[in-house]
Amino acid sequence: EIVLTQSPGTLSLSPGERATLSCRASQSVSYSCLAWYQRKPGQAPRLLIYGASSRATGIPDRFCGSGSGTDFTLTISRLEPEDFAMYYCQQYGSSPFTFGPGTRVDIK
Amino acid sequence: EVQLVESGGGLIQPGGSLRLSCAATGVTFSSDWMHWVRQAPGKGPVWLSRMNSDGSNTMYAGSVKGRFTISRDNAKNTLYLQMNSLRVEDTAVYYCARGAPTVNTLVFDYWGQGTLVTVSS
Numbered sequence: 001e002i003v004l005t006q007s008p009g010t011l012s013l014s015p016g017e018r019a020t021l022s023c024r025a026s027q028s029v030s031y032s033c034l035a036w037y038q039r040k041p042g043q044a045p046r047l048l049i050y051g052a053s054s055r056a057t058g059i060p061d062r063f064c065g066s067g068s069g070t071d072f073t074l075t076i077s078r079l080e081p082e083d084f085a086m087y088y089c090q091q092y093g094s095s096p097f098t099f100g101p102g103t104r105v106d107i108k
Numbered sequence: 109e110v111q112l113v114e115s116g117g118g119l120i121q122p123g124g125s126l127r128l129s130c131a132a133t134g135v136t137f138s139s140d141w142m143h144w145v146r147q148a149p150g151k152g153p154v155w156l157s158r159m160n161s162d163g164s165n166t167m168y169a170g171s172v173k174g175r176f177t178i179s180r181d182n183a184k185n186t187l188y189l190q191m192n193s194l195r196v197e198d199t200a201v202y203y204c205a206r207g208a209p210t211v212n213t214l215v216f217d218y219w220g221q222g223t224l225v226t227v228s229s
Contacts, residue, residue: 001170004152035215044203044219045153050211057210088152092214096169101152 002027002091004100012108019076021103023089028069030093036065036074039086039102048087049074079105110134110218112204117223124194124227130187130204130220138162138182141207143216144189146200146225154200157189158207158214172198194227201225 003026013019023034032052037045047056049065052072062077076083084107089100116128130142144156157168157178166178177190187204201222207213 033212033214037216044221045216047208047211047215047217050208050215054211056208056217090153090155090215092212095167097155097214099152099154 001096002029002094002098004089004091004098006087006089006100006103008103009101010104010106012106013079014108015079015081017079017108019074019079019083019105021074021076021087021105023067023072023074023100025070025072025091029072029091032068033091033093034065034067034072035090035092036063037088037090038083039088045088076105081107110206112206112218112220114202114204114220114223117202117225119226119228120194121229122194122196122227125190125192126194126225128189128191128202128204128223128225130189132185132187132204132206135185135206135218137180137185140209141213142178142180142187143205143207144176144178144187144202145205145216145219146198146202147222148200153203156202159187160213191225194225196227199225199227 034052036049039045053065064075111133143158147153179188203222205216206218208215208217
């Protein structure tokens with residue numbers, strides 16, 4: 001089973017700042033099969049990124065995914081008020097399709 | 109509008125059984141791969157199971173294999189999860205999710221709001 005580790009656990013930033021979230025896998029993720037989701041309280045998760053770097057439909061271009069192998073990054077170029085939320089990475093290259101524990105992006 | 113609505117959760121004693129349902133609207137359910145995912149408080153989501161569109165192929169996480177069974181009724185646009193031999197560690201919110209048909213069926217583009225399962229004596 002591929003274990004995903006996300007860092008930092010919490011990121012405290014101000015609107016307009018850049019957020020950099022890390023997702024590290026215990027072994028190489030096949031074909032960069034790595035997705036990112038955003039989760040707000042009381043809402044269902046929202047798919048942001050798939051294939052490590054492709055934005056899902058309707059996702060603003062301030063969200064950018066990168067990486068390959070075991071190291072992946074989600075960058076939010078300029079935080080908007082609605083971006084403060086939990087973020088999870090998920091690998092779907094090999095079963096079981098595991099998630100990371102999440103990074104919380106808080107308002108500083 | 110796409111809606112996935114889970115039901116069937118509740119308080120159950122260890123060793124007991126529950127069947128969860130997920131009613132889908134606004135999607136072409138019979139064409140969609142569907143999944144069950146759970147999330148315990150303070151933890152990341154955990155993928156449990158998936159079923160392909162016609163129900164002929166399933167896959168399970170090791171932690172639930174042999175205890176949980178995924179099924180679907182395409183005529184009713186409903187996904188099910190039969191959970192047997194429940195353990196305290198199965199306590200979580202259970203979500204159904206759709207495999208994104210235009211992206212990859214192992215990526216989830218729509219999720220339900222979840223149903224809480226509490227396993228406790």
